[in-house]
Amino acid sequence: MSELVxxxxxxxxxxxxxxxxxxxxxxxxxxxxxxxxxxxxxxxVTVCSDKALEMAEASDQRVKEGKSxxxxxxxxxxxxxxxxxxxxTTASSHILDGFVxxxxxxxxxxxWKAGGVLLGKLNHDQFGMGTANENTHYGPVRNxxxxxxxxxxxxxxxxAAVADYQCxxxxxxxxGGSSRQPAFMTGTVGIKPTYGRCSRWGVISYxxxxxxxxVNARTVEDAALxxxxxxxxxxxxxxxxxxxxxxxxxxxxDLDVKGLKIGLPTEYIEVEGLDPRIKQTVLSTAKRFxxxxxEIIDVKFPLIEYAVPCYYIIAPAEAxxxxxxxxxxxxxxxxxxxxxxxxxKKTRSAxxxxxxxxxxxxxxxxxxxxxxxxxxxxxxxxxxLIARDFQNALDKVDVILAPxxxxxxxxxxxxxxxxxxxxxxxxxxxxxxxxxxxxxxPSGTVEEGGTTLPVGIQFIGKLFKEKDLLKVAYAHEQMxxxxxxxxxx
Amino acid sequence: MSIDAKxxxxxxxxxxxxxxxxxxxxxTGDLENIITFIxxxxxxxxxxxxxMSSVMTSSIEGEVAYARERNDEVTEENNRExxxxxxPEADMGFYIVPxxxx
Numbered sequence: 001m002s003e004l005v006x007x008x009x010x011x012x013x014x015x016x017x018x019x020x021x022x023x024x025x026x027x028x029x030x031x032x033x034x035x036x037x038x039x040x041x042x043x044x045v046t047v048c049s050d051k052a053l054e055m056a057e058a059s060d061q062r063v064k065e066g067k068s069x070x071x072x073x074x075x076x077x078x079x080x081x082x083x084x085x086x087x088x089t090t091a092s093s094h095i096l097d098g099f100v101x102x103x104x105x106x107x108x109x110x111x112w113k114a115g116g117v118l119l120g121k122l123n124h125d126q127f128g129m130g131t132a133n134e135n136t137h138y139g140p141v142r143n144x145x146x147x148x149x150x151x152x153x154x155x156x157x158x159x160a161a162v163a164d165y166q167c168x169x170x171x172x173x174x175x176g177g178s179s180r181q182p183a184f185m186t187g188t189v190g191i192k193p194t195y196g197r198c199s200r201w202g203v204i205s206y207x208x209x210x211x212x213x214x215v216n217a218r219t220v221e222d223a224a225l226x227x228x229x230x231x232x233x234x235x236x237x238x239x240x241x242x243x244x245x246x247x248x249x250x251x252x253x254d255l256d257v258k259g260l261k262i263g264l265p266t267e268y269i270e271v272e273g274l275d276p277r278i279k280q281t282v283l284s285t286a287k288r289f290x291x292x293x294x295e296i297i298d299v300k301f302p303l304i305e306y307a308v309p310c311y312y313i314i315a316p317a318e319a320x321x322x323x324x325x326x327x328x329x330x331x332x333x334x335x336x337x338x339x340x341x342x343x344x345k346k347t348r349s350a351x352x353x354x355x356x357x358x359x360x361x362x363x364x365x366x367x368x369x370x371x372x373x374x375x376x377x378x379x380x381x382x383x384x385l386i387a388r389d390f391q392n393a394l395d396k397v398d399v400i401l402a403p404x405x406x407x408x409x410x411x412x413x414x415x416x417x418x419x420x421x422x423x424x425x426x427x428x429x430x431x432x433x434x435x436x437x438x439x440x441x442p443s444g445t446v447e448e449g450g451t452t453l454p455v456g457i458q459f460i461g462k463l464f465k466e467k468d469l470l471k472v473a474y475a476h477e478q479m480x481x482x483x484x485x486x487x488x489x
Numbered sequence: 490m491s492i493d494a495k496x497x498x499x500x501x502x503x504x505x506x507x508x509x510x511x512x513x514x515x516x517t518g519d520l521e522n523i524i525t526f527i528x529x530x531x532x533x534x535x536x537x538x539x540x541m542s543s544v545m546t547s548s549i550e551g552e553v554a555y556a557r558e559r560n561d562e563v564t565e566e567n568n569r570e571x572x573x574x575x576x577p578e579a580d581m582g583f584y585i586v587p588x589x590x591x
Contacts, residue, residue, distance in 0.1 A: 102571035195544045209543050238559065239545060309527040320504065327505075329586050334577035340587045344505040357506055358519055364503045365496075365524065378530050380540030385533070387541060418519050419526050435544030 001036070002029035006487055009074055009168040009222035010249065013115070016063060016073035023059035023073025027052050027117050030075040034120065034166045037489055040147060041164055043157040045080050045138045046088050047120040055117040062115070069115030071229050077161040077170040080121040081128060082108050082213070083202040087118070091204045092136040093126040095351025096332040105202025106234045107171060107213045114229040119167050122157030126356055127323065128173050128206040130154045131181060131424040132415060135355040140412050143186060145485055146451045150412045152182035152405075158216045159186040165487050169217040169226040175207050176311050177404075177428025179214035180440035180458055184404035187442040187454030187484055189223040189473070191215045192428075194464045195435035196241035198227075199234035207318035208239075210311075210432055218484050220441060220474045225249035227466065246467040252474040258293030260472065262286065263397035267301045268427060275407045278455060281443045282403050285457050288479045289401075299393035299400060303386050307430040308422055310386065313366045313379035314433075319356075320363025326351060358418060387434040390460075394436075399472050400460040403427045404440045409453045431460045439473045442482045454485075492521050 004026055007015065015021045031049055038044050052075060059073035083089050083101035090096045104112075112118070125135040133141040133156025141156035143149040144164035151160040155172030159182040162170055172179035174192035183190030191214055198213035205211060213230065217223040228248045234240040264286050269279050286296050328334035328347030335350045337343035352360070366375035393400060405424055415421050431438050442456040459476070461469030497517050501508060508516060569582060578585035 099575055102568060102574065235559070236564075238557075239543070241545075242557065303533065306530055306533055309529045312523065313527050313530070324505075328577060329584050330572075331575040332577070336587070340589050341505070343587050345507045348505050349507050352506075354516075357504070358516065358523070360504045360506065361497075361500045361516065361520060362523055362527075364500050365520070366527070368500075368503065374531070375527065377540055378533075378535060379527075380542055381535035381538040382530055382533050384538050384541035385535065387544075417522070419522050422523075422526070 001033060001487065001489070004029040005033045005165040007168065008219055009071060009217055010225050012074045012168050013071045016059065017068040019063060023056035023117060024053060026073060027056035027075045027119070030119055030167050037164055037166060040142060041144060041160050042139055042141050043122055043160040043164065043166060044077065044120040045090060045092060045123045045157070048087060048118050051087065052117050052119050055112070059115055059117060069113070071111070071225065072115035073117060074115070074169070075117045075119040075167050076111060077119050077122045077158065077167045078108055079124055079155055079158050079170065079172050081124065081173055081204045082171055083204065084108055084118065084121065087121065089121065089204070090137070091127050092124050092138055093351060093353070093356070094137045094333055095326045095348065099332045103202055106199035106236060107203065107230045110230050110232060116229065122161060122170060124157050125154035126353055127204065127319070128154045128175050128178050128211070129319070129355055129359055131421050132412065133157070134412065135353050137353065142412070143409060145186065145409070145453055148411050149409045149453065150185065152185035152409070154178040155182045155214070155216065159183055159188050159190070162216050162218050163188050163485050169215065169222055171230065172214045172216050173203060174212045174214040174432065175210045175315060176432050177425040179216055180428050180438060181405050181424060183216055183440040184456045185409040185454070187456070187482065189217055189220050189442070190440040191223050191227055191466070191470070192432070192438050193227060193231060193466050194241070194437045196239050197437070197464065197466065198231045199237040199240045201234055201236040205322040207315040208322065209318060210315060220439070220470060220477050221249055221252055223439070224252065224470045241464070243464050248467055248470055252471055255471040255475050257289060257475055260289065260294040261397040262289055262294050262296050263299035263393050263400040264296050265299050265301045265393070265400060265402060267304045268402045271304065271406065271426060273406055273423070274403065277408065277446050278403050278406060281455050282401060282457055285443060285476060286401055292479070297397050299397060301389050301393070301430065303382065303389060304426070304430060306382055307386055307433060308426050310379045310382045311425070311429045311433060312362065312422055313375050314383065316359040316363035317367050317376050318363070320360045320367065323356070323360055355418070383433045386430055390431060390434040390436055394462050399469055402458050402460060404456055404458040408446050408448055408455055427458070436463060437461045437466050437469055439469055441473045441476050443480050444482060492517055492524065
């Protein structure tokens with residue numbers, strides 16, 4: 001196996017620009033790796049061999065002409081929720097069978113403008129709905145750390161592909177934790193930027209008031225560079241923010257930990273069901289920062305136990321509305337019925353998996369007359385209170401340190417009860433409701449029945465202050481010296 | 490919380506979904522558990538709280554407000570042909586749907 005696949009995003013782009021390696025060589029190395037591993041890991045649902053090599057050749061040409069771009073020639077994996085012009089886009093569902101978009105999402109268009117190469121489209125829980133990457137038409141993704149474990153979800157393919165050295169960085173989406181929980185499960189980095197930082201135009205919608213195009217990579221610096229290439233104001237998305245953007249990947253080491261104020265929410269680490277090893281991981285992180293001169297400050301989140309129920313009203317309500325468009329008439333699957341309504345029903349029943357159906361049904365329940373005030377309106381009020389708690393906390397501190405998931409990684413098929421699965425997102429949902437950015441970073445490993453598995457923490461930051469947040473994540477990375485999974489296979 | 494078969498049937502109709510008898514029993518149980526779980530929200534006192542429908546328009550004091558208005562202009566091009574290429578059935582610029590008029 002070519003050692004080229006071990007290069008990170010930043011390093012690979014530098015090498016391509018310096019003509020130490022060509023984009024074609026790099027892309028071929030990743031394609032070979034995907035071919036050798038995809039049968040086991042199942043991270044990719046579509047591999048774009050021809051297109052990737054074509055884009056790589058164009059990249060090499062630009063380098064020759066002295067027209068190199070930010071992430072020149074680096075192969076990237078794209079979650080299959082991002083529309084890619086002329087390339088099959090399925091949302092990992094049966095209902096979008098054969099859907100080849102006639103348009104490119106703004107985020108992916110930005111990546112290609114920055115010199116990126118489309119390696120392929122990544123598996124995930126369909127429409128972003130799931131926490132174990134099992135709610136997919138294309139079969140579960142496996143965790144490269146241990147094949148009988150899940151890489152988490154929904155962005156399981158996005159993390160498995162980078163953890164397994166199949167590409168240098170990937171896009172993901174994060175509605176309630178879908179880039180961070182999988183990052184935690186695979187010893188990789190996941191950034192959920194501020195809501196509005198990355199355009200949602202051309203990203204298949206799940207819950208529009210929460211969906212955040214996100215990033216996965218093996219290091220903080222690479223994830224930061226990827227975010228820089230993806231993000232930016234987009235007039236085509238009415239929720240895109242016209243707010244100045246930093247060069248997220250530069251000067252990451254430029255942080256004086258001395259005097260840094262880190263919020264430690266007692267309610268997060270006292271949550272029932274939190275594995276003591278995860279709690280310890282958070283406390284050790286706090287201690288390391290404290291020893292380096294940071295101030296650890298207690299912050300209050302009295303409503304944490306209500307965040308998941310709040311999310312499971314708002315997200316399904318938005319999902320039920322968004323997914324109403326899949327009617328078998330305009331794109332994808334159609335299963336003929338006896339009449340129009342019967343065709344809708346047969347198409348949707350065959351096209352969605354069970355968890356998707358549950359969320360559509362719940363969404364229609366909480367929006368239906370007689371229940372609207374008790375559920376949907378109530379959830380919007382609780383959301384406001386949760387956002388207020390974050391604002392109060394972030395008035396006092398620079399960042400908040402929190403667990404990413406309540407337990408170490410678990411096995412494929414281990415969790416079947418929906419509510420139990422929903423509670424996996426207890427630590428990632430609250431700041432998503434408030435629109436705040438967060439970054440999940442690995443910390444170390446634990447032993448589970450003789451298997452070594454990664455664990456980590458997350459930092460939550462202020463609106464649009466991703467750069468400050470990433471500096472703290474970078475400092476954490478330097479302190480822990482976490483060793484990613486070794487290249488194997 | 491228990492949900493009767495009528496509610497499930499109504500939700501399935503609203504959702505344009507259909508379930509076999511076994512699947513219906515399963516989803517009824519799931520929905521009962523989920524609704525019990527989300528009903529916890531009634532414990533929170535939200536008197537006088539303004540609902541938050543979007544991060545961008547939330548009225549949290551001192552927070553960055555970044556919602557914006559756009560001009561009322563048509564910016565989309567006519568892409569009918571390329572969009573209809575993804576349709577299960579389209580002809581002469583029309584989507585072909587099952588007969589709705591007898």
